[in-house]
Amino acid sequence: MIHAPKARERFARGAALLAALCAAGAPLAGSAQTPAAPAQEAPAPVQPQGISESVAAVVNDDIVSTYDLAQRMRLLIATSGVQPTEQNLPQFQREALTSLVDERLQFQELRRVEQEQKFSIIATDEEVDEELGQLARNNNMTVEQFRGMLQAQGVEGSLREQLRAQISWMRWIRGRYGSRLRIGEDQIKAVQANIAASANKPSYQISEVFIDANRVGGMDNAINGARQLVTQMQQGAPFPAVARQFSAAPTAAAGGDAGWVAAAELPAELQTVVEQMRPGQLSQPIPVRDGVYIIYLRDRRSGAGATLVRLKQAAIALPGDATPAQVAEAAAKLEKIRAQGPTCENIETLASAEAGVIAGDLGEAEPKDLSPAFRDAVEAAQDGQFTPPLRTQAGLHVVAVCGRRAGGVAAEQVSREQIENRLYGQQLTMISRRYMRDLRSSATIETR
Template sequence: MTHPPATRTRVGLLALIGALALGNPLSLVAQSTPSAPDDGLNLRFANGIAAVAEGEIITVDDIRREISPMIPELQSTSRNEAEFNRRLEALQDDTIQALVDRVLIVKDFYSDEKRRIPVAYVDNAVDENIINEFEGDRSKFLAYLRARGLTLREYRKEVEEDIIYQYMRGQKRKSATVVSPVKVQQFYEENKEEFYQEDSVHLRLIQFSRKDGRTDSDLLTLAARVQARLDVGHEFEEIAKEVSEDSRRSKGGDWGWLNRSGLKPEFSDPLFELEPGQATNPILLPEGVYILYAQERKYAGIQPIDEVREQIERILISRESRRAQEQWLERLRRNSYVKLY
């Protein structure tokens, strides 16, 4: 069954819930597979209704449309049938709550009479969906509406509600965009161990491989020519672009930041003896000869707060955003009529 293009925001939220439940990110598939196991929804909700929120009915079909793409992955990552059934039911519960919350969020938007979505916004969103989801083929779009038993008016209402949902969630996220320096300092002091860093180096290298029957002597001669150019002040990056035979020649042999533990000893031992701006002597290995260059160094230890301040701010903003959104949703739930079956 195809996901409604108008519910991309809703699907995005539920995909995140599913990904957390499954332990890894999911790629949403547009249709369910015939071999997918029974989701048990018909048995669990015999009357076909899972919840009523502010008079709006959330049906088994609504839930199935959201979770169907996730079930095969859920099944493949479950160790046994009992675990699969437990995780499936949890996913269903999360989905029901998310769909209920969506209804309440839309209601909250309309509680302010001044807030309305311009008709042109909805028109543009519908047109984009037809282009992106139906390859611009209006006949496919109309066939989709018929398959779901929707009128164009009902579809436009879904699109409008998705715009509202995205807007309202975005506004709550924006409400937590400033973190005081005091909170940053406090988080740093309480979580210093999280900011421990290994020895690391910004590595560039030059490699000559054993092609064309090159001997050890041939390789060392090539490396000696590089060293001679370095000794008279040539830039390592420029020499690498000119002569290196490794896969990152065009980038001046740039391999980015690497930890000591991520390198084999033949490389890490001489490399981490260097100061920034120094190069190793030639390292002769079965695959060729290498000259390593430490462009920058970071030494093992707790990173200073100034180096991790932005990282801490992002963590705290994310936490505050989640807290603010959860408080908002709890308020909406308390002040609304919701019945779960």
């Protein structure tokens, strides 16, 4: 997704570096040539007319030109939010070339089917225009503004072909296989039983990026590419935009949003990692059998059997090597506040009257997830009662339990229809991936 207004800046920076590298003769990924020297960012967008054109790949006699490749790379840079560097340009190049090759194979197959079946499958210009309009609305832009930004960088044509391929291919997959798919009652009941069995366990709201090792040329490429994406997202690239352009998971179209899942619904490799994560945390690359995952944990909620406590504190920062006199002085200030009978409503006001004391809301947590010093005191405390001063490596704290509630009571019920739709989508995606794998294996593909 392109996010306005920062999208214009990303377009300019990305196009400038890419065009500079192309002009300098940057080799295709895997080439034995020496990499080009670092490119300097230009102050204004570089138009594509200066890029010389040659053959990047041949797909069953269909040519992918280096001009096509450069335009698709520009499009990936603009829509993913990932900043181009000499280190990640090979990844952009590999992803751009892979997507162009796949699109050529898809269009070849769709035209073959059209000739045999005598009906139209490939999306019309009007259908592509409708999809462009939706993208514009998603970015709070008019169609004219959105297209103007694309045209300024010369990548509207590349985006239109990408959209045309996506619309047409999914129409064909749904048309050929959708009516044949049957989600059995046993499948739905198995998912419902799994959800019920997980009711007393934590559930996680996650987003995902899946790098398909078969698609990118092996596990090493998948791991290296995932590492670069993690670095870029840590530097500010939006997770949904990265997922839309780089993920091979069914959730890519939704920006990687996998919704709420129980740990038992995840592959074992992901389950181990997610259970150790906290909301707002981005995982490192997680290798699985056929690729690599990147997980963003958006939220976490406890199971129905857990008790959550809402905590507030007043604290004084102290170094780990503070002297006994410093600790005693801090404890005296906190005891002075305790003597005034603080409540969860007035603790901030009382703390503000003492120099060096800060107060605030610590949010909700399960007692077992707290540090040992906090856990024992919280479990013994009465609601609204502030504990005696507690020493940690960060300082000295008095903590109150401002409320307790049963975990899981706000859990959304997953309807039968939602389960069926999820299983249906997963099966269609698996069919599409197998179809594409067969097309690649039977095709003659030459990259240069």
